[in-house]
Amino acid sequence: MCLAIPGMVKKIFNDNTAEIEIGGIIKKASLDLAPQVSVGDYVLLHAGFVLEVIKEEKAREIFQAWKGNLD
């Protein structure tokens, strides 16, 4: 039930909602809990709300951390 899905912000509307694309499907979501999003951001979507913006630089850390071991 605590599942949150990553998706990309496609459009932001004046009523503090946004269209989020998740694997080709468009979902409308409230930005009440995360108003700082921009078009093109990847966000976590849960129960009709954006919970957080996914941080690209942090997302890369795991791959950098293990890079030495992968080489």
Added chain:
Amino acid sequence: MKYIDEYRSKTLAKNILNQINLISYQPVNLMEVCGTHTVSIFRNGLRKILPLHINLISGPGCPVCVTPVRYIDEIIAFSRKKEFIVTTFGDMLRVPGSTSSLEKEKAKGADIRMVYSPLDALKIAQNNPEKKIIFAGVGFETTIPTIASTILKADKEKIKNFFVLSMGKLIPPAMKSLLESKEIKINGFLCPGHVSTIIGSKPYQSIASQYHVPCVISGFEPVDILQSIYLLLQQLKNNQAEVIIQYSRAVKPEGNEIALSKMKEVFITVDSDWRGIGNIPQSGLEINDNFFRFNARALESDIEIEETLEFKNCRCGEVLKGIITPLQCPLFKKICTPENPLGACMVSSEGSCSAYYKYN
């Protein structure tokens, strides 16, 4: 999909697994608190590839599973009255109450509607002004801010027929309760990623320091979980007990401060019953006095709640505390199945019994 596929890399997973094998040699009990982790661990076969001495224990992190029978009876009682429409997340429909379930009441004609978001319940209220809409407010810290935000919206838009039957629960008090009970030895916690997106890492600090149990906030893909296990093992090897955020792409140390402030604005912390576990102090959330007009419990004089009957042979409580696995319950797969669930752990797709049934 971006932020999913790359965390399913077999090469990376194999590499982390090799590192786990290098540093792990002692038996350890690691609890994954969250039901979404439990499902991911099973779905990706992680138990089978980890060394045998790493024992992964499923914890109480399935909100549907820990919702007590009395609460199910409350929501069923609302559904039996014509003036109410009950709205709920789908997982709640089949959870058995004392003598019925929402699914059974729906089959008898009750107006019970499955929603994806509490905002959908609010829309139903706007479209049905002659009815009172009850939303079954079940969830952990991930979901509670969405309910708080919906109540604030209802307040702003002066919607008078929307009510929430709150059963929000908090994860850190449950983790402390498990450690205090000493019924099971837990060497490390895989902490729930999306709960932590909201609450951050600070609430786990006292668990790590007071009980000397390392905590790693983990993402949900196999590479995330394997790395988190590695980070726990590394701490255990070095006799450390700290809180590490592995899921840093989605979790900040301070959490989501906007979501936390909305939770605080609408709810107060109360003692709360957990199905099969009992009462845990300060582990639940109730709507505070400022928003009492949205509290469905203010309407309880209009309904008749039946006497609570617990199914005595159900061992969900021990499963939720990690004391036994579902395989040790005599009802599992025999009488209790996903088609005919007796315990809540078999109902929810994130329940331990359901996951064992489907994947083990």
